[in-house]
Amino acid sequence: MKLKKKIPLIDQHDKSGFWGGKFGGNFIPETLKKPVEDLTDLFERIRYDKKFLKQRDYYFKNYIGSPTSFKKLQNLSRHLGGAQIYAKMVSEANGGAHKIYNATVHALICKLAGKKYIVGDTGAGYAGKMLSMAAKKFGLKCKIFMGIKDMKRQKPNCTAMRKNGAEIVPVYSGSQTLVDAVSECMRYWVSNCNNTHMCIGSTVGPNIFVKICGWSTAQISRELKIQIESEFQTIPKKIKLINCVGGGSSAYGFWSEFIDYDKKQIELIGVEAGGPKNSKLHAAPLTNSAKLGILHGAAAYVCQNAEGQINDTESISAGLDYPGVSPIHCLLKDTKRARYTSATDEAALNAYKLVTKLERINPSLEPCHAFAEAIKISPKLSKDTVVIVNSCGDAKKDRDILKVRLGKFK
Amino acid sequence: MSLINSAFKKTKNEKRPALLTYTVAGDNNKKKSLEILKSIANYADICEIGFPHNTPIADGGQIQSSAYRALKNGIKIKDVFSIVKDFKQSKQTKPVILMGYYNVIYQYGDNNFINICKKVGVDGLIVVDLPYPENKDFAKKCKKKNINFIQLVSPTTSLNRMKKIIKDSHDMVYYISMLSTTGGKLKVSPKKILERYNKIKKFNKNKNIVIGFGITEKTIASLKKADGLVVGSALCKEISKSVEKRQNPVTNVTNIVKKLRKKIS
Ligand SMILES: Cc1ncc(COP(=O)(O)O)c(C=O)c1O
Numbered sequence: 244m245k246l247k248k249k250i251p252l253i254d255q256h257d258k259s260g261f262w263g264g265k266f267g268g269n270f271i272p273e274t275l276k277k278p279v280e281d282l283t284d285l286f287e288r289i290r291y292d293k294k295f296l297k298q299r300d301y302y303f304k305n306y307i308g309s310p311t312s313f314k315k316l317q318n319l320s321r322h323l324g325g326a327q328i329y330a331k332m333v334s335e336a337n338g339g340a341h342k343i344y345n346a347t348v349h350a351l352i353c354k355l356a357g358k359k360y361i362v363g364d365t366g367a368g369y370a371g372k373m374l375s376m377a378a379k380k381f382g383l384k385c386k387i388f389m390g391i392k393d394m395k396r397q398k399p400n401c402t403a404m405r406k407n408g409a410e411i412v413p414v415y416s417g418s419q420t421l422v423d424a425v426s427e428c429m430r431y432w433v434s435n436c437n438n439t440h441m442c443i444g445s446t447v448g449p450n451i452f453v454k455i456c457g458w459s460t461a462q463i464s465r466e467l468k469i470q471i472e473s474e475f476q477t478i479p480k481k482i483k484l485i486n487c488v489g490g491g492s493s494a495y496g497f498w499s500e501f502i503d504y505d506k507k508q509i510e511l512i513g514v515e516a517g518g519p520k521n522s523k524l525h526a527a528p529l530t531n532s533a534k535l536g537i538l539h540g541a542a543a544y545v546c547q548n549a550e551g552q553i554n555d556t557e558s559i560s561a562g563l564d565y566p567g568v569s570p571i572h573c574l575l576k577d578t579k580r581a582r583y584t585s586a587t588d589e590a591a592l593n594a595y596k597l598v599t600k601l602e603r604i605n606p607s608l609e610p611c612h613a614f615a616e617a618i619k620i621s622p623k624l625s626k627d628t629v630v631i632v633n634s635c636g637d638a639k640k641d642r643d644i645l646k647v648r649l650g651k652f653k
Numbered sequence: 654m655s656l657i658n659s660a661f662k663k664t665k666n667e668k669r670p671a672l673l674t675y676t677v678a679g680d681n682n683k684k685k686s687l688e689i690l691k692s693i694a695n696y697a698d699i700c701e702i703g704f705p706h707n708t709p710i711a712d713g714g715q716i717q718s719s720a721y722r723a724l725k726n727g728i729k730i731k732d733v734f735s736i737v738k739d740f741k742q743s744k745q746t747k748p749v750i751l752m753g754y755y756n757v758i759y760q761y762g763d764n765n766f767i768n769i770c771k772k773v774g775v776d777g778l779i780v781v782d783l784p785y786p787e788n789k790d791f792a793k794k795c796k797k798k799n800i801n802f803i804q805l806v807s808p809t810t811s812l813n814r815m816k817k818i819i820k821d822s823h824d825m826v827y828y829i830s831m832l833s834t835t836g837g838k839l840k841v842s843p844k845k846i847l848e849r850y851n852k853i854k855k856f857n858k859n860k861n862i863v864i865g866f867g868i869t870e871k872t873i874a875s876l877k878k879a880d881g882l883v884v885g886s887a888l889c890k891e892i893s894k895s896v897e898k899r900q901n902p903v904t905n906v907t908n909i910v911k912k913l914r915k916k917i918s
């Protein structure tokens with residue numbers, strides 16, 4: 244298994260849709276074959292279309308607010324006394340997280356496909372909130388599938404979705420979290436694919452959904468590359484790009500421009516959800532070498548038992564609380580281009596405490612997993628090492644959890 | 654001739670469609686699901702047995718409930734095989750089709766799974782999330798062991814694609830009546846469904862085409878012209894109801910199957 248240079252990772256799959264010959268693909272019911280094929284044809288056509296690209300860039304700039312800022316975390320760097328720590332403030336994007344890129348592109352695609360209805364899944368509620376925003380902006384009717392456990396713990400985003408006129412469909416099956424929301428959303432699409440477009444909230448699902456999502460979030464690293472060059476007048480010799488990984492859309496978007504670099508120069512570090520400190524449940528399939536399996540239409544490493552039943556997961560962060568992971572991250576792991584590790588709930592909370600005490604930023608629990616890793620490794624790193632964390636979500640949605648766990652919310 | 658083919662031959666002689674039932678192995682427990690099978694086999698022509706999965710992306714509420722109930726009761730794939738084996742010992746000529754999701758098979762190993770299917774007497778396999786052409790290799794492996802791999806076609810399948818699928822199919826093809834997960838209400842008129850059915854049939858008259866999804870006591874008679882009709886969710890629902898009311902699911906489900914059979918005889 245080898246990565247190719249100069250070809251975006253999302254395009255390094257074979258004719259059957261597999262990355263590295265075994266990750267991804269299309270394990271879908273017959274009914275979805277045609278809609279997936281139609282979507283694939285449409286996307287492959289418009290992604291190179293000048294008019295569409297102009298439209299995308301227009302909305303990325305004027306609606307999403309690109310570029311999001313890149314800033315040095317002076318106090319945190321000084322406090323830890325090692326590497327220089329920076330943050331890419333993707334949480335500044337309209338709506339408060341990276342999910343807006345994928346949502347906007349899917350809404351544009353939905354319009355082009357002539358469909359009036361759009362549906363999507365959500366865990367942390369950001370994917371749902373952003374889809375509801377984009378739907379409203381482009382005049383689409385929107386339904387969001389969300390596990391009842393997540394609806395309870397991410398209330399502010401539910402309020403936002405409803406305000407945007409979206410219907411939230413509560414999902415009661417299974418563990419009542421993101422994994423069940425995605426299943427229910429796919430089932431809904433099976434029944435309504437003739438007039439409804441489906442958005443999957445991360446780089447997971449059948450091949451084309453991985454591609455559309457990765458193509459959309461790649462904007463993050465296009466901006467970052469320019470920002471790094473402007474900050475350092477060159478690409479520094481030692482960079483570490485740290486990103487939390489749920490499905491992996493944020494991480495792919497943050498890394499995509501840098502995958503061709505030697506890993507000695509630019510190390511890619513993905514941080515999964517380790518769950519509560521002493522819990523056996525986690526949402527870290529890559530860190531814990533979970534077996535290859537099929538979930539939501541794709542082959543990827545997935546937390547499961549010997550019988551092929553998908554495991555329950557547990558994480559304080561609803562956005563990372565997912566047993567699977569993107570096929571492209573499986574490839575990055577197996578080719579050793581990226582390194583994956585996990586942070587516990589407690590480590591993420593401690594990271595939140597430290598970062599918000601020292602800096603004027605307010606990262607949500609998902610990126611706090613990435614900050615936890617930055618805090619862990621930075622003290623041992625040299626002063627000329629540049630650590631960059633993708634602060635890909637805003638903590639407003641975590642208000643209730645933070646109040647309970649830390650007694651405070653910034 | 655395969656048992657599946659003979660079952661259709663028999664029902665054609667009787668000038669009626671074959672009745673195919675779907676129940677989940679281990680629902681509402683291991684023993685009861687076997688009893689249900691043995692009892693309904695007196696009226697059903699082919700028994701489809703679901704092996705449960707906890708992230709079923711194409712099943713509606715009824716079958717999901719059955720699958721969760723079976724898993725909660727600790728059903729394992731080896732139990733599914735032992736149910737089939739036991740069933741087949743008392744009903745040698747009744748065809749059994751196992752139906753489920755690919756991850757369960759994949760974790761077991763394709764070859765391993767097919768070999769054990771053969772050993773316990775499985776006649777056919779339906780894998781919901783392994784569509785054509787992705788299923789080509791797997792279907793070939795099944796054929797080698799004289800196990801029918803059952804292809805699915807749906808209202809979204811283009812005629813061109815359908816042609817290829819039928820060509821690659823074995824004795825039986827499953828036509829999904831409408832855009833729906835299992836257990837949805839029949840939202841297309843029987844006339845439309847049969848029109849589409851006839852188109853599929855035209856590709857190859859020798860293939861047995863069954864219609865499934867949304868078939869209940871109410872709708873079954875209107876689709877009588879088909880080679881076979883599958884009823885699943887209505888039976889799963891009956892098991893749920895029986896459990897709720899603390900009644901014997903074996904009697905209740907058998908009664909429904911008896912009625913279904915009467916409606917198409
Ligand atoms: C703020 C935030 N970060 C990260 C994630 C994880 O998703 P992914 O890894 O797909 O970017 C989510 C998902 O909901 C999120 O809301």
